[in-house]
Amino acid sequence: MHITVTFSTVNRHLRMNSDIFNQSVLPLKDKLYRLALSIVKDRTEAEDIVQDVFLKIWSKQDEWELIDNVEAYCYRSIKNLSFDRLESMAARSAEKYNAEMDNMMFIDTKNPHTAFVEKEQIDIIFRCVEKLSENQRMVFQLREIEGMSYKDIAKSLDMSEELVKVSLFRARRKIKELLEELNK
Amino acid sequence: MKPTEEINTLLVKYWNGDTSLEEEDILTKYFSGEDVANELKSYAALFQYRKKLRCATLNDDFDRKLKKAIRQKNRENDYITIRIFVPALRIAASVAVVLALSFGAYKMIGKSDKNYFAETYSDPNAAMKHATFALDKLSEALQKGKEASIESIRELNKIDLDWEVLDSITEPDTNYQKSTNSLPLENNL
Numbered sequence: 001m002h003i004t005v006t007f008s009t010v011n012r013h014l015r016m017n018s019d020i021f022n023q024s025v026l027p028l029k030d031k032l033y034r035l036a037l038s039i040v041k042d043r044t045e046a047e048d049i050v051q052d053v054f055l056k057i058w059s060k061q062d063e064w065e066l067i068d069n070v071e072a073y074c075y076r077s078i079k080n081l082s083f084d085r086l087e088s089m090a091a092r093s094a095e096k097y098n099a100e101m102d103n104m105m106f107i108d109t110k111n112p113h114t115a116f117v118e119k120e121q122i123d124i125i126f127r128c129v130e131k132l133s134e135n136q137r138m139v140f141q142l143r144e145i146e147g148m149s150y151k152d153i154a155k156s157l158d159m160s161e162e163l164v165k166v167s168l169f170r171a172r173r174k175i176k177e178l179l180e181e182l183n184k
Numbered sequence: 185m186k187p188t189e190e191i192n193t194l195l196v197k198y199w200n201g202d203t204s205l206e207e208e209d210i211l212t213k214y215f216s217g218e219d220v221a222n223e224l225k226s227y228a229a230l231f232q233y234r235k236k237l238r239c240a241t242l243n244d245d246f247d248r249k250l251k252k253a254i255r256q257k258n259r260e261n262d263y264i265t266i267r268i269f270v271p272a273l274r275i276a277a278s279v280a281v282v283l284a285l286s287f288g289a290y291k292m293i294g295k296s297d298k299n300y301f302a303e304t305y306s307d308p309n310a311a312m313k314h315a316t317f318a319l320d321k322l323s324e325a326l327q328k329g330k331e332a333s334i335e336s337i338r339e340l341n342k343i344d345l346d347w348e349v350l351d352s353i354t355e356p357d358t359n360y361q362k363s364t365n366s367l368p369l370e371n372n373l
Contacts, residue, residue, distance in 0.1 A: 026250075030241040037240060047242060051250055058254055059261065121229030122236060145237045147205050169201035175230060176199055183226035 017061050024070050025057055031146050032078045038129075038141045039082035040089065049085060053077045075156035079138065128178040136171040139164055187214075188221045195227065 029050055036046035053074060057064075067073045129137060138157055142148045150168075154161040191214055197203045198211060214220070215231035305311035 026247075029246065033242045034237065034240050047246060050242065051246070051253060054250055055253055055257055059257055118229075118232060122233045125229050125233040144208075144234045147208070149205065165201055172199050172201060176227075179226055179230065 017064075020064070021058060025054060025074065028071060028074050029054075032074055034145055035075060035138070035141055036078050036082045038137065038145075039079070040086055042089070045085060045089065046082075049078060049081050053081055069155055072152065072155035075142070076158055079157060083134075124179065124182055125175070128175045131178065132171050132174060133167075135159070135163070136167045136174070139167040140171040140175075143168055188224070191221075191224065195224070 032053065033046055033050050036049040037043060040046055040049065056077065057074070129140065132140060135157075139153055142153045142156060148156070150161050150164045153164045157164070191211065194203060194207050194211055197207065203211070212231045212234055215228045216235055220228050
């Protein structure tokens with residue numbers, strides 16, 4: 001009798017946690033995937049990283065109450081795991097990176113010429129972003145792609161708001177200079 | 185203010201990191217359109233990049249893989265829990281057996297103690313009197329036993345036995361019997 005009650009409690013607890021997980025963690029998957037992708041530059045690897053972070057969060061259900069900002073926690077976990085993986089991965093060439101991105105993004109309905117011009121231009125931005133420092137690149141990613149506030153970026157990357165602003169300012173300046181240089 | 189001027193103002197703010205998220209969306213929308221001013225076209229790629237990269241998403245297969253991995257993880261956790269508790273239960277069972285044996289042994293020794301060391305006298309003089317009486321009786325009995333034994337040996341010695349004939353019948357070891365003319369018991373008394 002005692003065992004039945006215990007298992008029933010565990011099942012209810014699991015269902016409740018499953019609901020929390022589905023509502024609070026799972027919807028972040030694409031944002032987390034893009035951050036991982038911006039670091040490791042490999043779609044399969046980025047997908048694995050997101051899955052590993054989700055599994056880690058799922059297996060630490062006892063610690064959920066201690067997490068005050070799930071999104072920031074997820075971003076920090078993705079950032080840390082991505083850099084760990086990056087160290088263990090062979091260095092990837094810019095060509096490989098661009099090929100990965102091409103496959104991912106350029107499914108377009110525009111005419112071939114416009115699509116080609118657009119691809120060339122975006123290719124330039126990829127090269128510019130590659131020249132940014134680690135911090136600048138992550139801040140740039142979270143602001144430009146994910147549209148996050150400075151405060152949220154600071155929490156997610158575990159840095160001060162001031163450093164976020166400075167990193168973003170420098171990243172944009174560098175990209176502007178590179179764009180102007182390339183278009184001369 | 186002309187649209188281009190407005191965009192230029194926003195761009196200056198953007199490069200300085202002073203734009204809000206809404207203003208950045210205005211820029212993205214402008215640069216994604218067809219009417220981008222020639223002098224601003226060099227910046228269009230940046231905003232198109234923003235828009236394009238937001239399309240990078242995980243495919244539907246991800247959820248299926250994740251669910252499978254979570255199920256696997258739950259099973260692993262259950263297995264780990266069982267594996268953690270099995271040795272603990274074994275230890276608990278062993279401790280229970282040892283305790284039961286110790287308790288049994290303690291009870292048995294306690295019972296024996298009572299039988300061997302129980303006090304039956306409250307008056308030491310009475311105890312001494314009874315003990316002296318018992319010892320006197322024992323001494324008397326032993327003395328009687330000794331006297332009876334000596335008398336029996338004397339009676340035996342009075343009998344005229346031909347030891348050589350007896351030895352030839354009973355003992356093959358003749359050397360031992362020749363060295364003794366009386367029974368060993370008599371020498372000890």
